Amino acid sequence: MGLLSRKATCNTHGQDSSYFLGWEEYEKNPYDEIKNPNGIIQMGLAENQLSFDLIESWLDKNPDAANFQREGQSIFRELALFQDYHGLPSFKNAMADFMSENRGNRVSFDPKKLVLTAGATSANETLMFCLADPGDAFLLPTPYYPGFDRDLKWRTGVEIVPIQCTSANGFRITKSALEEAYEQAQKLNLKVKGVLITNPSNPLGTTTTRSELNHLLDFISRKNIHLISDEIYSGTVFTSPGFISVMEVLKEKKLENTDVFKRVHIVYSLSKDLGLPGFRVGVIYSNDDIVVAAATKMSSFGLISSQTQYLLSALLSDKNFTKNYLKENQIRLKNRHKKLVAGLEAAGIECLKSNAGLFCWVDMRHLLTSNTFEAEIELWKKIVYEVKLNISPGSSCHCNEPGWFRVCFANMSEETLKVALNRLKMFVDGPSSTTRSQSEHQRLKSLRKMKVSNWVFRLSFHDREPEER
Amino acid sequence: MGSLKKNGGAILSKIATNDQHGENSEYFDGWKAYDKDPFHLSRNPHGIIQMGLAENQLCLDLIKDWIKENPKASICTPEGVHQFEDIANFQDYHGLKEFRQAIAHFMGKARGGRVTFDPERIVMSGGATGANETIMFCLADPGDVFLVPSPYYAAFDRDLRWRTGVEIIPVHCSSSNNFKLTVEAVEWAYQKAQESNKKVKGLILTNPSNPLGTMLEKDTLKNLVRFVTRKNIHLVVDEIYAATVFAGVNFVSVAEVVNDLDSYEVNVDLIHIVYSLSKDMGLPGFRVGIVYSYNDSVVSCARKMSSFGLVSSQTQLMLASMLSDDRFVENFLMESSRRLGIRHGVFTLGLKKVGITCLSSDAGLFVWMDLRHLLRDRNSFESEIELWRIIVNIVKLNVSPGSSFRCTEPGWFRVCFANMDDDTLHVALQRIQDFVSKNNNKISEKASDNNDQIIQNNNAKKQKWRQSNLRLSFRRLYEDGLSSPGIMSPHSPLLRA
Numbered sequence: 001m002g003l004l005s006r007k008a009t010c011n012t013h014g015q016d017s018s019y020f021l022g023w024e025e026y027e028k029n030p031y032d033e034i035k036n037p038n039g040i041i042q043m044g045l046a047e048n049q050l051s052f053d054l055i056e057s058w059l060d061k062n063p064d065a066a067n068f069q070r071e072g073q074s075i076f077r078e079l080a081l082f083q084d085y086h087g088l089p090s091f092k093n094a095m096a097d098f099m100s101e102n103r104g105n106r107v108s109f110d111p112k113k114l115v116l117t118a119g120a121t122s123a124n125e126t127l128m129f130c131l132a133d134p135g136d137a138f139l140l141p142t143p144y145y146p147g148f149d150r151d152l153k154w155r156t157g158v159e160i161v162p163i164q165c166t167s168a169n170g171f172r173i174t175k176s177a178l179e180e181a182y183e184q185a186q187k188l189n190l191k192v193k194g195v196l197i198t199n200p201s202n203p204l205g206t207t208t209t210r211s212e213l214n215h216l217l218d219f220i221s222r223k224n225i226h227l228i229s230d231e232i233y234s235g236t237v238f239t240s241p242g243f244i245s246v247m248e249v250l251k252e253k254k255l256e257n258t259d260v261f262k263r264v265h266i267v268y269s270l271s272k273d274l275g276l277p278g279f280r281v282g283v284i285y286s287n288d289d290i291v292v293a294a295a296t297k298m299s300s301f302g303l304i305s306s307q308t309q310y311l312l313s314a315l316l317s318d319k320n321f322t323k324n325y326l327k328e329n330q331i332r333l334k335n336r337h338k339k340l341v342a343g344l345e346a347a348g349i350e351c352l353k354s355n356a357g358l359f360c361w362v363d364m365r366h367l368l369t370s371n372t373f374e375a376e377i378e379l380w381k382k383i384v385y386e387v388k389l390n391i392s393p394g395s396s397c398h399c400n401e402p403g404w405f406r407v408c409f410a411n412m413s414e415e416t417l418k419v420a421l422n423r424l425k426m427f428v429d430g431p432s433s434t435t436r437s438q439s440e441h442q443r444l445k446s447l448r449k450m451k452v453s454n455w456v457f458r459l460s461f462h463d464r465e466p467e468e469r
Numbered sequence: 470m471g472s473l474k475k476n477g478g479a480i481l482s483k484i485a486t487n488d489q490h491g492e493n494s495e496y497f498d499g500w501k502a503y504d505k506d507p508f509h510l511s512r513n514p515h516g517i518i519q520m521g522l523a524e525n526q527l528c529l530d531l532i533k534d535w536i537k538e539n540p541k542a543s544i545c546t547p548e549g550v551h552q553f554e555d556i557a558n559f560q561d562y563h564g565l566k567e568f569r570q571a572i573a574h575f576m577g578k579a580r581g582g583r584v585t586f587d588p589e590r591i592v593m594s595g596g597a598t599g600a601n602e603t604i605m606f607c608l609a610d611p612g613d614v615f616l617v618p619s620p621y622y623a624a625f626d627r628d629l630r631w632r633t634g635v636e637i638i639p640v641h642c643s644s645s646n647n648f649k650l651t652v653e654a655v656e657w658a659y660q661k662a663q664e665s666n667k668k669v670k671g672l673i674l675t676n677p678s679n680p681l682g683t684m685l686e687k688d689t690l691k692n693l694v695r696f697v698t699r700k701n702i703h704l705v706v707d708e709i710y711a712a713t714v715f716a717g718v719n720f721v722s723v724a725e726v727v728n729d730l731d732s733y734e735v736n737v738d739l740i741h742i743v744y745s746l747s748k749d750m751g752l753p754g755f756r757v758g759i760v761y762s763y764n765d766s767v768v769s770c771a772r773k774m775s776s777f778g779l780v781s782s783q784t785q786l787m788l789a790s791m792l793s794d795d796r797f798v799e800n801f802l803m804e805s806s807r808r809l810g811i812r813h814g815v816f817t818l819g820l821k822k823v824g825i826t827c828l829s830s831d832a833g834l835f836v837w838m839d840l841r842h843l844l845r846d847r848n849s850f851e852s853e854i855e856l857w858r859i860i861v862n863i864v865k866l867n868v869s870p871g872s873s874f875r876c877t878e879p880g881w882f883r884v885c886f887a888n889m890d891d892d893t894l895h896v897a898l899q900r901i902q903d904f905v906s907k908n909n910n911k912i913s914e915k916a917s918d919n920n921d922q923i924i925q926n927n928n929a930k931k932q933k934w935r936q937s938n939l940r941l942s943f944r945r946l947y948e949d950g951l952s953s954p955g956i957m958s959p960h961s962p963l964l965r966a
Binding site: 003004005006007008009013047049052055056059060063065066067068074076077079080081082083118119121122125129130131132133134136150151155224226263271275276277278279280288290291294295297298300301302303304305306307308311 | 480481482483484485486490492524526529532533536537543545546547550553554556557558559560595596598599602606607608609610611613627628632701738739747751752753754755756764766767770773774776777778779780781782783784787
């Protein structure tokens with residue numbers, strides 16, 4: 001009998017992937033403008049560090065929130081004792097309003113259908129526990145956020161089956177791709193419980209089109225399954241086309257009183273829009289009462305700290321602040337995005353045209369020695385160890401075409417971005433990889449071996465004992 | 470709509486649609502009654518007093534004062550806002566180093582400095598609730614068994630089992646030996662489980678005990694550690710009440726035992742501690758749970774899982790600062806012990822005056838009250854529930870019946886005393902005293918009367934409460950605000966949304 005659980009000894013948590021290994025390398029040698037100018041620049045972290053000053057200035061003007069006070073009266077005691085999993089009412093109200101504002105008030109959210117969780121990480125896992133049994137499957141369009149492998153599969157026993165998207169059409173989700181994924185799941189004897197999309201997309205940085213949303217609603221309606229829309233990046237849309245939430249489409253199509261309505265669930269968080277990942281603020285929004293009830297109980301395993309709920313309820317209830325913040329944040333993201341795209345262009349590198357997110361989906365296929373994932377990893381290693389930029393290889397996001405990389409632009413200063421772009425340009429302009437000497441190749445090969453091809457399509461059940469498959 | 474309801478079970482998961490979360494239990498009547506009619510000293514002096522909530526409200530003033538005097542510990546004050554960006558951005562699941570160090574330090578101090586804890590083994594979780602679930606995910610597979618001494622914290626049924634699929638088997642303790650846990654009882658339960666072909670992965674216990682308030686003796690703890698080592702099963706000790714020990718008594722942590730025993734007697738890979746600041750410091754709202762394991766793989770696994778319930782970085786920073794303030798910590802621990810001891814003393818003395826005894830205890834935020842002599846039938850849980858309903862609705866105290874903790878003997882009640890001010894406690898005592906005296910009179914009258922009258926009264930009450938369609942069952946009650954829809958007092962400023 002194993003001493004620990006299977007969950008503890010398998011690697012379904014996915015932390016052996018290159019996505020995380022790049023981080024490790026960065027941790028060992030982190031760039032600092034003054035103290036370590038030759039260090040690795042972190043471009044693998046989808047953080048929004050552009051607008052903290054706006055929040056800090058709000059704090060300056062609102063001492064009550066800081067001091068556990070409301071209208072001059074201390075509420076420290078109440079906050080210290082408050083652990084009701086229904087959450088602080090003022091916070092949920094403010095959150096519902098903020099989500100609505102993020103969608104141009106084209107839809108409204110009912111605070112009673114909101115469940116607070118410890119970050120989107122917990123929200124996604126909780127939804128899996130509510131919607132699927134171990135061995136069931138969810139379909140996800142590739143490429144997708146590497147953390148999903150842990151969040152959706154690890155402790156829940158749920159499987160992910162990819163919906164293959166390709167550069168042929170800008171990685172859009174097509175009807176046929178949906179059907180193929182569903183069939184693939186059937187072949188593997190997996191019961192499909194739903195589809196999960198990230199809108200705007202991570203790692204693509206694009207918003208889902210109305211047409212895609214229509215396909216999706218049609219698909220889940222026919223198959224009688226769920227749709228989860230992780231809208232964690234909804235506030236990072238900086239240019240046209242605008243953001244269309246699946247909730248809007250449901251409203252437009254007048255589907256509010258239908259079965260389908262109850263099978264659409266939204267995940268949200270303040271980690272990207274407001275740049276507050278440390279505060280662990282996640283949200284599940286569902287039109288299904290049973291899901292709301294079950295998820296609420298499950299939130300016991302990861303409630304939001306009451307002092308954080310209180311601070312944020314004050315912040316988000318300030319409509320002047322939220323209006324100004326959303327607008328200013330978008331302007332800054334747009335500028336930063338422009339700089340990255342221009343810098344890449346100068347190095348002869350293109351990216352997928354995008355209008356949202358904290359990163360670009362960069363096309364480096366022309367820099368590969370061969371159209372293989374091995375070549376992608378080779379190139380990635382060069383970029384990490386020689387160019388000293390930690391970016392994320394497409395294979396870590398389950399992309400089925402080698403050569404794409406996710407490069408973040410909002411987690412550093414403008415100066416650092418310039419340095420990064422310079423390094424990249426020098427690398428590209430320098431001797432091309434095909435003329436490198438054999439010894440160089442050897443040296444790079446010996447640096448860390450990873451079996452990437454296994455990683456791309458592996459389902460977690462491969463990690464289980466043969467008799468359990 | 471109709472088809473969705475029919476398909477409800479297939480559309481959603483089994484976990485979402487079963488009732489393994491245990492919250493459908495009828496014990497919520499107590500909470501519901503309290504919610505409808507909550508006591509307030511001036512505004513609602515005849516309302517129901519909440520004594521079912523194991524909260525520690527006695528020392529919040531000390532914490533409040535510290536926060537006022539230390540604005541740098543906040544990321545929102547002018548003195549502390551320069552840290553805002555770094556802290557707001559910080560989501561590393563290792564947690565802030567200063568936070569881990571401060572917690573390790575505090576845990577050591579709460580154990581009188583008799584043990585030290587390694588900050589590298591401190592893993593965060595969403596409260597002890599999250600910690601207990603996480604440790605199950607790390608140690609057991611669905612269908613595996615953990616033994617739990619009863620009576621036990623009702624929410625274990627949810628925390629240990631609901632999403633993990635782990636089974637728990639109680640090790641029953643009885644009043645015959647003051648509910649002491651013996652290694653023999655554990656051995657017996659272990660044997661029985663083995664005989665039914667169940668895979669026992671470990672033993673989990675709360676020490677100091679909830680609901681008993683008692684602590685394990687060092688020798689017992691040593692023998693339990695030796696036992697699990699022999700059987701190669703895990704020992705998880707939930708030490709959430711470690712610092713609620715009244716003045717003058719020493720708490721023996723399993724950490725102390727691990728130090729004391731020879732290496733051949735204890736396999737440290739089997740020893741794990743769950744901790745939290747919700748009881749010792751009275752900060753359940755801040756969601757600070759800790760998993761501490763001597764097993765490196767468990768630390769590593771639990772740490773990855775902590776992504777599902779990290780402590781807010783804002784809270785980490787504040788507590789890192791607070792708990793590294795030695796002067797504050799020492800004073801807090803001392804004062805908290807003192808106030809708890811006094812509170813416990815006042816309460817138990819008041820109960821003694823009317824012939825009510827409690828299990829002798831040295832810790833916790835509650836007493837384990839013996840009301841067996843007030844039962845209509847000492848062998849029936851039905852009479853325990855009857856008595857409970859009388860206490861809630863007539864005496865107007867929300868207390869927790871022993872059956873909700875899986876106690877095998879009717880007549881015991883857990884009554885919390887640290888979640889109210891002195892005046893409220895006195896009102897509660899008065900009500901108990903009045904009730905008992907009235908009851909005594911009634912009993913002496915009945916001695917000459919027919920018993921049927923009482924039974925009739927009881928039946929009438931039964932009827933009234935059965936209107937809420939609840940059948941007697943031994944499903945579990947959950948404490949704290951987690952369990953009730955709308956636990957918030959309508960008078961709380963927080964509700965003014």
